[in-house]
Amino acid sequence: MRNLKEAYGDWALITGASSGIGEVFSRKLAAAGMNVVLVARRKERLDKIAKELIDEHNIHARVVCADLSDENETKGVVSAVDDLEIGLLVNNAGILNTGNFLDSNLEDEIRLIDTNCKSYIILTHGLGNKMKERNKGALIFLASLTAVSAISRWANYAASKGFDLQFAEAIDAELKDFNIDVMALCPGLTHTELVKISKFNNPMTMDAEVVVDIALKKLGKTNLVVPGVVNKINFFSTRLNARFMNTKIFSAVVKSTQELELKK
Numbered sequence: 382m383r384n385l386k387e388a389y390g391d392w393a394l395i396t397g398a399s400s401g402i403g404e405v406f407s408r409k410l411a412a413a414g415m416n417v418v419l420v421a422r423r424k425e426r427l428d429k430i431a432k433e434l435i436d437e438h439n440i441h442a443r444v445v446c447a448d449l450s451d452e453n454e455t456k457g458v459v460s461a462v463d464d465l466e467i468g469l470l471v472n473n474a475g476i477l478n479t480g481n482f483l484d485s486n487l488e489d490e491i492r493l494i495d496t497n498c499k500s501y502i503i504l505t506h507g508l509g510n511k512m513k514e515r516n517k518g519a520l521i522f523l524a525s526l527t528a529v530s531a532i533s534r535w536a537n538y539a540a541s542k543g544f545d546l547q548f549a550e551a552i553d554a555e556l557k558d559f560n561i562d563v564m565a566l567c568p569g570l571t572h573t574e575l576v577k578i579s580k581f582n583n584p585m586t587m588d589a590e591v592v593v594d595i596a597l598k599k600l601g602k603t604n605l606v607v608p609g610v611v612n613k614i615n616f617f618s619t620r621l622n623a624r625f626m627n628t629k630i631f632s633a634v635v636k637s638t639q640e641l642e643l644k645k
């Protein structure tokens with residue numbers, strides 16, 4: 382792994398830092414010597430993680446509590462770090478709603494889009510422009526293996542991750558001349574709270590530690606990372622199929638695995 386502090390600067394901001402993949406990113410970046418801004422809603426968790434990171438790695442950590450499904454609170458995050466030079470932004474906060482779309486609560490579905498997509502573009506705009514002025518920085522977007530196909534029962538989630546993937550790839554092309562590294566990170570199933578909520582599990586589920594290690598190793602080298610061999614095969618094989626076939630396959634896997642979990 383390259384020296385992240387040297388490449389991007391002193392500070393990283395991680396959304397969804399209170400658990401799962403975001404917490405692991407926070408711990409790894411602090412271990413690499415970067416100061417961290419931890420963003421999520423659960424304050425006690427963030428405070429505890431921040432204290433541990435300060436004690437263990439002798440870095441600075443700032444906790445910013447915000448509900449990223451709220452546009453004003455997300456804009457408030459940009460203001461809350463106005464005095465810092467954020468060199469690495471990890472757009473990671475995310476939620477999953479599962480079940481047939483028309484049976485769901487509309488407000489929950491809007492919250493999903495606001496958290497998984499809208500917060501990413503607000504933070505990227507707010508912090509990316511300052512990276513552009515400094516001519517250095519990095520942006521990581523948590524997309525997903527599900528970004529490459531429509532998936533029934535996860536309709537809104539898969540579409541939101543498709544947005545994240547395409548947005549990251551487009552931004553990467555725009556920022557090539559400004560020394561800003563962009564990555565769309567597309568994990569398959571990863572052991573986190575989100576997977577517990579999804580009622581979806583299988584033996585191929587990866588550890589968040591492994592996912593984050595792979596991402597940080599590849600940062601600056603490639604703009605698309607799919608951790609794990611099986612995930613890579615699933616991801617890239619969708620290019621060989623008709624789109625309706627991908628929808629059928631991914632939807633069937635989600636349906637059957639969720640039914641199995643519900644029977645347990």
Ligand SMILES: NC(=O)c1ccc[n+]([C@@H]2O[C@H](COP(=O)([O-])OP(=O)(O)OC[C@H]3O[C@@H](n4cnc5c(N)ncnc54)[C@H](OP(=O)(O)O)[C@@H]3O)[C@@H](O)[C@H]2O)c1
Nearest residue numbers: 397399400401402421422423449474475570571573574575
């Ligand atoms: N786990 C997987 O299998 C998997 C696979 C592919 C992609 N991903 C993506 O990875 C990202 C992280 O998910 P995870 O698996 O690590 O799940 P997780 O453990 O549930 O973590 C989600 C994080 O997002 C934060 N969050 C959720 N809603 C928020 C809101 N409205 N405002 C602020 N923060 C919010 C949560 O913090 P608070 O609750 O404290 O606010 C938490 O820190 C997501 O974007 C997800 O789509 C996950």
